[in-house]
Amino acid sequence: MTTPATAPNAFAAVSPLLTRLAAERATGALLRDRGTLFLEDGRIVHAESPATPGLDVLLTTGGGLAPERWREAVDRAGARRQVARFLVDSGGLAGGELEICHLAAIFDAAFFALSPGSGPSRFRRGATHWIGSVRSVAAAAVERETRRRRELLDAVWPYPLLDTAPVVPRAAAPGQTVTARQRILLEQADGIRTPADLAWVLGRPAFHTLLDVRRLAAAGLVETPHSPAPPPVEVPLPDWMTQAQSPDVALLRRLRDALEASL
Amino acid sequence: MVNVETALKEATTLIEGAIGAALVDYGSGMALGTIGGGKDLDLAVAAAGNTDVVRAKVRTMELLGLKDEIEDILITLGSQYHLIRLMKGRTSVGFFLYLALDKKRANLAMARHQLKKIEAELEI
Numbered sequence: 001m002t003t004p005a006t007a008p009n010a011f012a013a014v015s016p017l018l019t020r021l022a023a024e025r026a027t028g029a030l031l032r033d034r035g036t037l038f039l040e041d042g043r044i045v046h047a048e049s050p051a052t053p054g055l056d057v058l059l060t061t062g063g064g065l066a067p068e069r070w071r072e073a074v075d076r077a078g079a080r081r082q083v084a085r086f087l088v089d090s091g092g093l094a095g096g097e098l099e100i101c102h103l104a105a106i107f108d109a110a111f112f113a114l115s116p117g118s119g120p121s122r123f124r125r126g127a128t129h130w131i132g133s134v135r136s137v138a139a140a141a142v143e144r145e146t147r148r149r150r151e152l153l154d155a156v157w158p159y160p161l162l163d164t165a166p167v168v169p170r171a172a173a174p175g176q177t178v179t180a181r182q183r184i185l186l187e188q189a190d191g192i193r194t195p196a197d198l199a200w201v202l203g204r205p206a207f208h209t210l211l212d213v214r215r216l217a218a219a220g221l222v223e224t225p226h227s228p229a230p231p232p233v234e235v236p237l238p239d240w241m242t243q244a245q246s247p248d249v250a251l252l253r254r255l256r257d258a259l260e261a262s263l
Numbered sequence: 264m265v266n267v268e269t270a271l272k273e274a275t276t277l278i279e280g281a282i283g284a285a286l287v288d289y290g291s292g293m294a295l296g297t298i299g300g301g302k303d304l305d306l307a308v309a310a311a312g313n314t315d316v317v318r319a320k321v322r323t324m325e326l327l328g329l330k331d332e333i334e335d336i337l338i339t340l341g342s343q344y345h346l347i348r349l350m351k352g353r354t355s356v357g358f359f360l361y362l363a364l365d366k367k368r369a370n371l372a373m374a375r376h377q378l379k380k381i382e383a384e385l386e387i
Binding site: 058059062063064065093094095096097098099100101103104107108135145148149152177178179180181204205207208211212 | 265266270286288293322352355357358384
């Protein structure tokens with residue numbers, strides 16, 4: 001398996017602490033304001049963020065896993081920290097499906113946990129997560145993907161206010177169609193729910209919902225909120241433009257005299 | 264248990280003429296796993312770009328009012344086949360397998376059949 005190719009600007013670290021912990025091959029939990037990354041030998045094995053639905057919501061609401069199955073797995077294997085393995089061994093979920101969902105959840109939570117201005121970071125050495133081991137991802141790959149996602153959002157429709165504002169649908173233009181996936185999202189957009197709220201309702205990763213909302217706004221199917229216009233800045237004009245001044249008679253005379261003398 | 268890595272390995276070793284394969288998250292355009300490719304075919308870039316291909320086709324089907332699902336999409340180049348197979352599992356909706364094949368060595372019907380099998384293995 002190879003990791004995605006290096007982006008040209010992949011050298012600016014998203015989190016210098018994460019880079020250092022990865023180099024040290026540290027094990028533990030990296031706690032930031034908007035989420036937590038769990039590391040094992042310097043590789044990311046799990047991530048969660050209050051900004052995005054967890055693996056439980058993605059699997060149950062989004063993936064059709066019976067909630068009882070999830071609860072049973074947490075009850076019976078949580079203390080042993082082997083919830084993931086229990087889900088697969090008990091036949092609740094295919095191994096491949098769990099892995100795919102878990103990977104999607106890691107990158108989704110990491111996007112928010114590593115968001116800029118996410119405050120100070122702390123590292124709790126030795127901490128592990130009860131989900132247990134599924135797959136691990138190189139920290140550098142997570143950082144690179146986080147950066148790609150930020151750029152993608154702005155490439156689609158550069159209005160970051162959309163990410164946190166309530167989603168307000170607009171009527172489609174004549175002949176304009178929406179896809180089934182978009183329709184499901186728009187049906188839940190009641191003018192109060194934010195993209196994060198919609199992600200929970202739909203059981204979809206929050207980043208995917210941000211991206212869908214930006215695309216819908218770009219297509220005019222969702223209102224684009226505008227920040228209040230900044231107050232016009234008054235640039236004072238220089239005096240010579242605003243004030244009529246009497247001509248400098250002495251200077252004009254000297255000029256005339258000089259011109260006549262040179263004739 | 265078949266995981267993403269073994270599934271992709273299978274795709275590139277069992278399928279005749281395979282150049283590279285990726286498992287792609289349609290919602291974000293990210294490759295969850297890639298194998299092969301090399302300098303001539305950047306699979307991470309292919310993953311992101313091909314989500315646009317899938318989105319365009321889905322939109323076209325809505326425009327046409329076709330109440331059907333896409334099973335796979337074939338793109339034929341001068342020297343390669345690119346095959347996109349949308350996953351159908353309960354939890355794997357929103358992901359697709361992407362396979363690039365060398366046209367001279369590939370058997371298209373066989374490749375489609377094998378890719379279908381690999382997809383099924385990931386979901387059982």
